[in-house]
Amino acid sequence: MPAESSSTMRSLDRAFDVLGVLEDSRQPLRLSEVARRAGLHVATAQRILNVLVDRGYAAKEDTGYTAGPAALATAHAFLVTNRLSQVALPVLQELAATTHLAASLYVRVGSARVLIARVEGRNPLRYQLPIGEKLPLHLGAGKALAAWLPEPELDTFIKETAPFTRISGEQITADELTADLRRVREDGYALSLSERVLGVAAVSAPISTPDEVLGALSVTGSSTELTADDHPHLISEVRRAADAIAARCP
The missing domain is CATH 1.10.10.10 (Winged helix-like DNA-binding domain superfamily/Winged helix DNA-binding domain)
Known part of the structure; x- marks a missing residue:
């Protein structure tokens, strides 16, 4: 050069x-x-x-x-031209109506995830999460993106991230993060409780095509709304919605 x-x-x-x-x-x-x-x-x-x-x-x-x-202006141009956010919106609306939980769409930007679309549920969360907010990959819905990083990039990400402490006070080592992300990849979804915000639970799934992971879809609510008994149904709904979005993306 x-x-x-x-x-x-x-x-x-x-x-x-x-x-x-x-x-x-x-x-x-x-x-x-x-x-x-x-x-x-x-x-x-x-x-x-x-x-x-x-x-x-x-x-x-x-x-x-x-x-x-x-x-x-750059962010607005992205939102009005980005195919993923356009096709995802009606699916997010349906998911929020069905689960009564906030439905969110994230994409990965480097070592972070960025919220690009959100539909509130029946009971809005007590904290504000504006469009464009950058959040970590190692907590909550970010794990549905981090788990599919290529191996060399994943190894670097884990070394740079762990150890860390979740908002609940739980300390996570590099080995524990590795096992958690491996479990997410095997199961096809991420389940989190009080990882980034105390008392908030989330179920998330990747939006995947045969070639790449386009983003992550998540439903979020208080731990009283998203109980253990609700998990199987919510996991099924979130994975179905993620697949529906992926199917609409060329």
Whole structure:
């Protein structure tokens, strides 16, 4: 690769690193903090931020830098053109009506999952989960995506993730995470209780074609709504709905 092309690609990678830092932050960040989290020299981070601010992908406030409004336009373009979210919506609506639980659709982005569609159930959850929210792969519905990672990528993911502690206080080792994901892959679904949010249970399944995993479908409710007696029926409903979505995707 020519030196100029290599330099351009390196600059592009760094710009996406800075964007990722801004996406993951819940508050404005000082220049030095952006540089530290992105692993860049302060001067390099400043040059990138200047371009991102000019293009609207970053914004500068008195207290620091945040993600910019142009990201919303990009997200909107994705939602109105993405085939998966379009075909999934009626299935999500039917699943929420049938189970009375919140039905959600996630796709994997790197080592995270992103919510791209959601239909509330009969009793909305006590916490808000907006479209576009990035959540971990090793908890809840994320396991229905992580379990199908290619082996080398899966090994790296487990090493970088474990050990960790679930919101319930349960500590999970790398071996336990490996066994959990292997079980998800063998069973074709993930069942979680108080993993990311206390008192919240979820049943999730991959949306799979013969060539790839397109996303994950999940129903979520309080542990009082989603009891052990309900699990077989909910697992069947979620897997059926996931297969219906996959069948509608070319």
